[in-house]
Amino acid sequence: MTKSSRILLLLGSVSVFAAGCHTDMWVQPKYHHPYSETTLFTDGNSSRPTPDGTVAYGKPKTDEALYTGRTGGKLVTEIPAEIEIDGEKVNTRKDLRKILNWGQERFNAICSHCHGELGDGKGMIAQRGLALKRPPGNYHTDRLRKMPIGHFFDVMTNGYGIMYAQAPRTTVGDRWAIAAYIRALQMSQYMDQSKLTAEEKNEWDVAEKTQREANRELNKPQL
Numbered sequence: 001m002t003k004s005s006r007i008l009l010l011l012g013s014v015s016v017f018a019a020g021c022h023t024d025m026w027v028q029p030k031y032h033h034p035y036s037e038t039t040l041f042t043d044g045n046s047s048r049p050t051p052d053g054t055v056a057y058g059k060p061k062t063d064e065a066l067y068t069g070r071t072g073g074k075l076v077t078e079i080p081a082e083i084e085i086d087g088e089k090v091n092t093r094k095d096l097r098k099i100l101n102w103g104q105e106r107f108n109a110i111c112s113h114c115h116g117e118l119g120d121g122k123g124m125i126a127q128r129g130l131a132l133k134r135p136p137g138n139y140h141t142d143r144l145r146k147m148p149i150g151h152f153f154d155v156m157t158n159g160y161g162i163m164y165a166q167a168p169r170t171t172v173g174d175r176w177a178i179a180a181y182i183r184a185l186q187m188s189q190y191m192d193q194s195k196l197t198a199e200e201k202n203e204w205d206v207a208e209k210t211q212r213e214a215n216r217e218l219n220k221p222q223l
């Protein structure tokens, strides 16, 4: 064994030894939860009372629908009337265009590499990148088309299956705007033809025929 490998072996065993035993604050009596019972203080409480004039950090999250996408445990079917995006309060009923633009920008930036810009689950990562255990969800299934909008907020907030939560990289407002945009994506890829008037149905047929002809032209072999 060379001198340097002996030194390496020695260093290695010292670090394993050092990491293996905790003689520090790791092993010490402590209160793991605030407001635990104790005999240490005369009031029997492990937490000290807050001094007068203490200012709360953040704000209480009392609006259940806004922060969880549920009311009384049930998924909400509409986005909240007001959300904050880019530091500004926006009325979602009056300014839907603004919400959708914001949702589109955020979706393309942080979801599309997996889910694809159409939300069909065919993003670059799914096609060529990481070998994912399960493919990213395709939003254009009957199940997800019928899902209350609160589900999308919930999936982003808490994660879903193998998908990690998106809350650390989004604000509450971002997540509602993205949920609204997912609905727009779903509508862009699916139309219930029975809801069309005769005139709209006619327009639809003409558009479809034009599209078919254009595709045929595009797919002609180039000689």
Ligand code: HEC
Pocket (backbone or CB within 6 Å): 107, 110, 111, 112, 113, 114, 115, 125, 132, 134, 135, 136, 137, 138, 152, 155, 156, 160, 161, 162, 163, 166, 178
């Ligand atoms: C790193 C890749 C990745 C990113 C980024 C990602 N997702 Fe996903 N997503 C997945 C995968 C994988 C699944 C399927 C999870 C499973 O079935 O276990 C999924 C599933 C979903 C579903 C389907 C849930 C259901 O009920 O089937 C929704 C909705 C969704 N993601 C929304 C989003 C949104 C919105 C974003 C961005 C804010 C996002 N995801 C970002 C990989 C990703």
